[in-house]
Amino acid sequence: MIIWAMAIHAQSKVGLPADPQATPEARKLFARLMELQQKGVMYGHQDDLMYGFTWWYEKDRSDIKDLTGDYPAVAGFELGHLELGHERSLDSVSFSQIRDQVRIFHQRNGIITISWHLDNPLTGKSAWDVSSREVVTSILPKGANHAKFNSWLNLLADYFLTLTDDQGTLIPFIFRPWHEHSGSFFWWGKTLCTKEEYIQLWQYTVNYMRTKGLHNILYAYNTDRVLTLDEYLEGYPGDEYIDMLSLDMYDRGSAYFGELDNALGFVSKTAQSKNKLSALSECGGIGPNWFSESLLNVLKKYPVSYVLNWRNTYNPRAVPEDSPYAAPSGKNAQFKADFMKFYHDPHTLFLKDIQ
């Protein structure tokens, strides 16, 4: 009897989001991601649907689709400046357009992931303002900026509550706040607060969203480049808060693929042992066979839900030498064939592959 009960319990733990009250849609998304992770690695692109390197909002356009004929399987969206009550994000995209594209992409059966480069609530400067080590302390309970932080979380929750489908059902998505904690370039970075404060920040945020009735969110824990699992897990808020273990790593030189292999190895292994998802949630690089061989060879070794290239910053003054990371063009047009090889590889999944 006890063994039977334990077996049922263990089974129910497999493939379930961290939120005990997760909506059916969030459960479905989690199970779908778990299944897809066994099939291959999805390709994702930040801000893919709103603009590209040389264009600004053209209906149904995407730099990835222009090149490959298909959309990415994962679309990234950014909410920085929502907390200020602005109409447009720090990347100049209107929040109403983001809402529209989230709805459209969900209808296309794509996967949605959201990031938040929120301003520094203490100094009023950007997310990259690391001039003070008091910011996280100041927004936690009893801190001088706690009420302000709550009002920012309110704006975020209110916006999340508008991300609904035609039936009014909340659209499930992956949220990756407080990212790249192992680095110290955001005000919530490793040397800018204590480990305990960082954990509290995470738990407070997730609990706040849950209290607001948001049970449709899968949460991604995230660091920048790390060399060890201890380094990776420093600041991990706990299995009850996290659904995905993710990593951001950009190509910064010859050690890159070795370090990526090492980190993705322990991240994906730890994720598996916790029944969580894993992802390479930001990456970028270019070079001969960069996508189709160097990156793919590492990705093929581990169960990784998705790999995402950061945004193709719209550049109205682009000159032919310029080129974005994703969907290479300009001076990198020579690498288009490499990206197409990556696209055609049976291991990579674009939107049509996940229907």
Ligand code: BMA
């Ligand atoms: C960064 C850069 C910035 C952008 C931010 C949020 O890495 O792309 O230009 O504002 O992400 O999207």
